[in-house]
Amino acid sequence: MEYPVTTELPFDSPGYIDALAHFYDDWANRLATLAATEDVVVLCEGDPFFYGSFMHLHSRLQGRVPVEVIPGITGMTGCWNATDTPITWGDDVLTVLMGTLPEEDLVRHMANADALVVMKTGRNIPRIRRALERAGRLHAAWLVERGTMPGQRVARLADVDPADVPYFAIVLVHGHGRRPELPE
Numbered sequence: 001m002e003y004p005v006t007t008e009l010p011f012d013s014p015g016y017i018d019a020l021a022h023f024y025d026d027w028a029n030r031l032a033t034l035a036a037t038e039d040v041v042v043l044c045e046g047d048p049f050f051y052g053s054f055m056h057l058h059s060r061l062q063g064r065v066p067v068e069v070i071p072g073i074t075g076m077t078g079c080w081n082a083t084d085t086p087i088t089w090g091d092d093v094l095t096v097l098m099g100t101l102p103e104e105d106l107v108r109h110m111a112n113a114d115a116l117v118v119m120k121t122g123r124n125i126p127r128i129r130r131a132l133e134r135a136g137r138l139h140a141a142w143l144v145e146r147g148t149m150p151g152q153r154v155a156r157l158a159d160v161d162p163a164d165v166p167y168f169a170i171v172l173v174h175g176h177g178r179r180p181e182l183p184e
C-alpha cells in the first residue's frame, strides 16, 4: 500500500482528507477481494489500534471478512526504554498528545501532565517546543528518533535542530510520582 500522505498534517485538514479520500476505500476493497482466496497479513508499526492508520481499514472491513488483530508494542514504549529511564512512577498520570494539536491545547495539556508523550512530531517540532517552554517543561524534554530502529538517537529536545527531525520521532517528559530517593 503506497500511502498518499507521509507527513504530519492535521487529520481534519482539507489536504489530508482529499489525499486519503479514496485510498482506504480502495484498499479495503482490494484486501477483501484478496482475502476471499488467501490469508492476508497487514504489517503495522507499533500497535495497530494505537493511532494506527490500519484502523481505517479495520473499520471498512467489518462484516466483510474476519480480521484478527495481533497486539503490538507501541513506538512510545520503545522510545522510553531507549532513554533508560522509567516513564511513570507511583500515581503519575501519563498524557499522550499529538504534535498536530494547536499550540494552546498543547500548552494546557502539558502544564497538567505528570509524564508526557508527544507523537506525530516531525515538522511540528517548533510548535511542540514552544508549547513545552510555555508550560515550563522544555528543560525535562527528550527527543527519541527512530526508537529501537537502526539510527536510533536520544537527545535533549532543547539541543536538537528543529529542521532536522524525522517522521519517527517522539518527545518524552518522564514522570516523577513516588520515585524513590536515589543516592546522589
Ligand SMILES: C[S@@+](CC[C@H](N)C(=O)[O-])C[C@H]1O[C@@H](n2cnc3c(N)ncnc32)[C@H](O)[C@@H]1O
Residues within 6 Å of the ligand: 045, 046, 047, 048, 049, 050, 051, 052, 053, 073, 074, 075, 076, 078, 079, 118, 119, 120, 121, 122, 144, 145, 146, 147, 148, 149, 167, 168, 169, 170
Ligand atoms: C500514526 S502514529 C502510529 C503509532 C503506532 N501505531 C504505535 O503504536 O506507536 C506515528 C507516530 O508514532 C511515533 N512513532 C512510532 N514509532 C516510533 C519509533 N519507533 N520511534 C519514534 N517515533 C515513533 C512518531 O511520532 C510517528 O509520527
